[in-house]
Amino acid sequence: MASSELAATYAALILADDGVEITADKIVALTTAAGAEIEPIWATLLAKALEGKNVKDLLSNVGAGGAGPAAGAPAAAGGAAAATDAPVAEEKKEEEKEESDDDMGFGLFD
Template sequence: MSSKAELACVYSALILADDDVAVTSEKIQTILKAANVDVEPYWPGLFAKALEGISVKDLITNVGAGVGAGPAVGAAAPAAAAAESAPAEKKEEAKKKEESEESDDDMGFGLFD
């Protein structure tokens, strides 16, 4: 966090989430006012909008979980298609590698000559 205002809004949102209260701009402002913390008026609204429709408790408990982990059911068809295209990609990479090696030889000098 780069500022006191951001940190205060984060703590306010955590307090609201811990009490199972919806995180809204007005409620964040109420907590900040009770704590005698002055912030720019856009911070509570920004945090409320960012956390809209998100369960803060789930967000905290899944911090270490992989972001890209999806269900394995839908991954079968794309995985098969990727497996079929993999040999073709390897051939293209090998061909490009051979061409790049040849282009170094054509100049008559190498990196360590």
């Protein structure tokens, strides 16, 4: 990542930490005060990407894999085994689908 991109990201994090609305003008002002010159378009894009989002929540849920909490997190140990079986079940369905194509009487190399 280029230093100007990092500077814009750090500026957005500073604004979020202070509870200040993240805008392009504020990102540019912070980066300029820090001595890092960035193009205003990048500040605008970053501000629009973060618009309406709670940056602190985004950082807290980095490992969650999505917008919601991790699936099965409050479940007991038995729930963890069921979660690991789900990908295996999907693979079996895909294999069955592939086998059904062979039953049509033609294949890729016939």
